[in-house]
Amino acid sequence: MTSSLRIVHCFRSPVGGIFRHVRDLSEAQVAAGHQVGIVCDSTTGGDYEAQLFEQIADRLPLGVARTPMQRHIGPGDLASAARTFRLIKKLQPDILHGHGAKGGVYARVFGSMLRVSRSRVARLYSPHGGSLHYDEKSLTGRFFFLLEAMMARWSDHLLFVSEEERSMFRRKVGEPRAPHTVVYNGIREEEFEPVPANPDAADFLYIGMMRNLKGPDLFIEALAQAEKRLGRRLSAVMVGDGDDRERCIARVAELGLADRARFLMPMPARKAFALARAVVVPSRAEAMPYIVIEALGAGKPMIVSAVGGIPEIFAEATTALVQPDADAIATKMAEALSDETTYATSMPGRDFLKDHFSAPAMAAKIEKIYFDALAKV
Known part of the structure; x- marks a missing residue:
């Protein structure tokens, strides 16, 4: 052979x-x-x-x-x-x-x-x-x-x-x-190195294709709901391109979020991770998304839809999991911002991630x- x-x-x-x-x-x-x-x-x-x-x-x-x-x-x-x-x-x-x-x-x-x-x-x-x-x-x-x-x-x-x-x-x-x-x-060994948030980082990051399956619309609706729950303005960055991008931009404007939810074209994930303190993956369906593994490897707190193989990544830490629903995501957003330190410590451990991914x-x-x-x- x-x-x-x-x-x-x-x-x-x-x-x-x-x-x-x-x-x-x-x-x-x-x-x-x-x-x-x-x-x-x-x-x-x-x-x-x-x-x-x-x-x-x-x-x-x-x-x-x-x-x-x-x-x-x-x-x-x-x-x-x-x-x-x-x-x-x-x-x-x-x-x-x-x-x-x-x-x-x-x-x-x-x-x-x-x-x-x-x-x-x-x-x-x-x-x-x-x-x-x-x-x-x-x-x-x-x-x-x-x-x-x-x-x-x-x-x-x-x-x-x-x-x-x-x-x-x-x-x-x-x-x-x-x-x-x-x-x-x-992911590669170097991707298990933490990516600290920039000093002017937004509250939340969406990164992925702008298409219905990936839930960018859920992210936008949840952001607006989370603001009401917390009684204050929140900020977000949405990185990606796709058929629904213009529709998402229009919806952000309709909800009055345009001054604090900005859109950027695709870029390396680790560069995007520095733009926000937490990452949201609101997908309606997935297999085993790299972006979740990459974000955890970079030490980012996450809010993630419990679809496809994603719960297998969070086998030992289920705090981040939600249903792909704007109301559920908004609730989790508010929870994550209420005590960021405690929320961050509830993510899967680095040893578990390295052993499995x-x-x-x-x-x-x-x-x-x-x-x-x-x-x-």
């Missing part, structure tokens, strides 16, 4: 947690002596993501290939798929690892096509939430879960980022036909799974 693998990570959107996961995994795999490349969408992301690609592209032996990929299924999918297949075939992967719904379909379909032509390639899939967030009662959900069940037959291994994500798969799709493992996301441990577990999967091809 070769000790150096040709690994290609395929995913659609180079933003948020999936992109962070692939970057960390790719860098660790290159450091371990593997040949690694990325294939993803060329129409998603802005200047911040372009800078991240510049930082990593030269370090990846198989490079970065970007081509237009549609988010939703449509007429353009066939042309997009054909372009993506040509890019992947040229890279001659031993491991084809798909991330997210679109990446998962491409990795397993194209990996199977390569095997028909007698290439030896293992097909792996990490949902990262993706299609699993759909309601199983909806037509869209039923369609995607049927597709997930079909694709599972063409999978050599499924990688889940939390026990909750695996449970969700079982509940909505069925028992996985392929071998499957939970491997928690992890380190990037080197994540990469080592996934590397073993790659070799095991390839050995069975």
Whole structure:
């Protein structure tokens, strides 16, 4: 068995947690002596993501290939798929690892096509939430879960980022036909260093995509309610971009918060952490969000929705958990500001975080799974 693998990570959107996961995994795999490349969408992301690609592209032996990929299924999918297949075939992967719904379909379909032509390639899939967030009662959900069940037959291994994500798969799709493992996301050693708040820091930070699933609207409504409960003005910073950004800006103005809730475009998380004393993650659905692990690693007090795999991060300290509801979040905001010191000490301990959510441990577990999967091809 070769000790150096040709690994290609395929995913659609180079933003948020999936992109962070692939970057960390790719860098660790290159450091371990593997040949690694990325294939993803060329129409998603802005200047911040372009800078991240510049930082990593030269370090990846198989490079970065970007081509237009549609988010939703449509007429353009066939042309997009054909372009993506040509890019992947040229890279001659031993491991084809798909991330997210679109990446998962491409990795397993194209990996199977390569095997028909007698290439030896293992097909792996990490949902990262993706299609699993759909309601199983909806037509869209039923369609995607049927597709997930079909694709599972063409999978050599499924990688889940939390026990909750695996449970969700079982509940909505069925028992996985392929071998499957939970491997928690992890952060680098230097990210466990505290990030102190700036002297002029705001009370609360929202950082993430400006889209309904992530709950920026809940953050805004909760901020207004928390002001009323505390009887004083509060300040906030909202960092991120997305389809709902302008709607959020308009809502902040409607609520009379525009002079104390400012919006900034995407930036490195640790730079953003210095802008506020506490971080709020009001998501309606998640798998295992990096931003929560990053914020805790940086020593930031948090208010977090108890969805997806998030409660697994707070297994030994549940104070921060709330339902994704503006009223519940506002109550927790008021609590956090009433006694900031006590609230901060209720977060998960650093030893627990390092034991369960380190990037080197994540990469080592996934590397073993790659070799095991390839050995069975």
